[in-house]
Amino acid sequence: MKVKRIFAPDMRQAMRRVRDEIGADAVIISNHRVAGGVEVVAAREEDYELAQAELRRNQQRNQPKSRPMVAAPTDPTDDALASELRRAQVRISEARRRAEQPEPQVNQTINRQIDAEEDEDLRFILQSLKTRQEEQARKEVSHERNPEPDNLWGSATTSSAPSHADEEPNQLVKSMQQEIQQLRSMMEQQLSQGQHSLAAPSAVPERAKDTPLQARLHSLGLGEGLIRQLTASIEPDLSAEMAWKNTLSRLADSVPVIGEEYIARGGMIAFVGATGVGKTTTIGKLAARYVLQHGSSGLALVTTDCYRIAAHEQLKTFGRILDVPVRVVDENHNLDEVLLSLRGKRLVLIDTAGMNAGDAEGVQQKQMLASVSVRLKKLLVLSCSSQRQLLERAWANYQELELNACVLTKLDESGSIGDALTLAVERQLPVAYVTDGQKIPDDLIVAQRQDLVSRAVLAAQYTGSETGSESDSQMFRAG
Incomplete structure (x- = not known):
């Protein structure tokens, strides 16, 4: 049986990888939390059922020969129900986790699309369970009309009470059906709650008062406060298109950026942020760019992440490829000692562990950096694929370190970059770089105001929430 072990920061990404790498018919064999995320073991349903059947055959061959009765073979439907039950349990745990998270903002098109996709998955599970139950019911009716012999030897002896071998599989099936019915009720409740939250009238009272210009700005994913700031002094006699272009120009002027190659200044630069946002990959891209321009002799890499298993292996791989030293901060070598030993390097890039504000390790990391x-x-x-609440939480968690700038990652995975732009403007946090892919070092560019606004317009057009012309975004690209 071909089994795959998949690691991911959270269950949603793990399930997406299972679907992409194995297929929609994958069976979740086990899942549990590990340092840095979750571990899921999965296999194709067909392979799993074949392996289970082979295991049963081996067990039957190894049974004592003195046993007078041969147990009735397990109905394949039992295996199918058990597999469906395991998949349903994983879906339920994921639905519960989503229910505990903050509700997504109404103006985030990409989140609505993801929710719709997951709702469809749940509906598919419900329909699949219903089909399985109907098939089992038909089998039970057929069995009542045409009962099997009491044993495999075809004895004509009859008995009013079923044998233990016949009764045990039926009890197992009924138990599964009861548990599946409970799961079904829970999933229907989750779906109804999700649909109710999306349709709640309290979520959009202010949006009904939007002017056409404000509605177009909402389609970019910008926050309410920033929209009011941008439209506060727009001349009322301007045409709709001229007002739109003037507002986009104001937006571009308000976005703070570094505007030049930040690593060209040299120094020691620490990259902080939540787990999974792309810190290590960003450091790899910047390190490769620096080596291509200046060589490897003046560069060193440092990691403070000793909490996750093999967390520093990726950074060490970059170091071997680029021929630059990699230092690990641990209980024997604190950060200050490591950095003092690298004072002769022109540029030192420091990878840090992603921690929550309340974690003891997170407090320790911040104290170490400070x-x-x-x-x-x-x-x-x-x-950029994170919700506004998560972006704000990250800023609040690290702002006491006196942040110099930010890097916006995963633009290629986001349906809107308005939330990130809103945070940069409202917190006056300059944008140094943006990344839009996994290629090293190509998918990383120096942030420019006009380019960021152009990307915001293009993202809205791509998702269908902004119907402006292509020229709306083209007018910023040349700048």
Whole structure:
């Protein structure tokens, strides 16, 4: 049986990888939390059922020969129900996790699309369970009309009470059906709650008052406060298109950016942010770019992440490829000692562990970064695919470190970058770089105001929430 072990930061990404790598008919064999995320073991349903059948055959061959009765073979439907039950349990745990998270903003088109996709998955599970139950019911009716012999030897002896071998599989099937029915009720409840939250009238009272210009800005994913700021002094006699272009120009002027190659200044730069936002990959891209331009002799890499299993292996791989030293901060070598030993390097890029604000390890990480004796610059790495609440939480978690700038990652995975732009404008946090893919070092560029606004317009047009012309975004590209 071909079994795949998949690691991911959370269950949603793990299930997406299972679907992509194995297929929609994958069976979840086990799942549990590990340091840095979750581990899921999965296999194709067909392979899993064949392996189960082979195991049963081996067990039957190894049974004592003195046993007078041969147990009735397990109905294949039992295996199918058991497999469906395992998949349903995973879906339910994922639905519960989503229910505990903050509700997504109404103006985030990409989140609505993801929710719709997951709702469809749940409906598919419900329909599949219903079909399985109907098939089992037909089998039971057929069995009552045409009962099997009491044993495999075809004895004509009859008995009013079923044998233990016949009764046990039926009890197992009924138990499964009861548990599946409970899961079905829970999933229907989750679906109804999700649909109710999306349709709640309280979510859009202010949007009904939007002007056409404000509605177009909402389609970019911008926050309410920023929209009011951009439209506060727009001349009322301007045409709709001229007002739109003037507002986009104001937006571009308000976005703070570094506007130049940040690593060209040299120094020691720490990259902070939540787990999974792309800190290590961003460091790899910047390191490769620096080596291509200046060589490897003046560069060193450092990691403070000793909490996750093999967390520093990716950074060490970059170091071997680029021929640059990689230092690991641990209980024997604190950050200050490591950085002092690298004072002769022109550029030191520091990868940090992603921690929550309340974690003891997170507090320790921040104290370590704040207490070093060397001058340290800090860049906050933000994923554009994250919701506004998560972006704000990341900023609140690290802002006490006196952040110098930020890096916006995963633009290629986001349906809107308005939330990230809103945070940068409202917190006056300059954008140093943006990344839009996994290629090293190609998919990383120096942030420019006009390009960021152009990307916001293009993203809205791509998702269908903004119907402006292509020229709306083209007018910023040349700038």
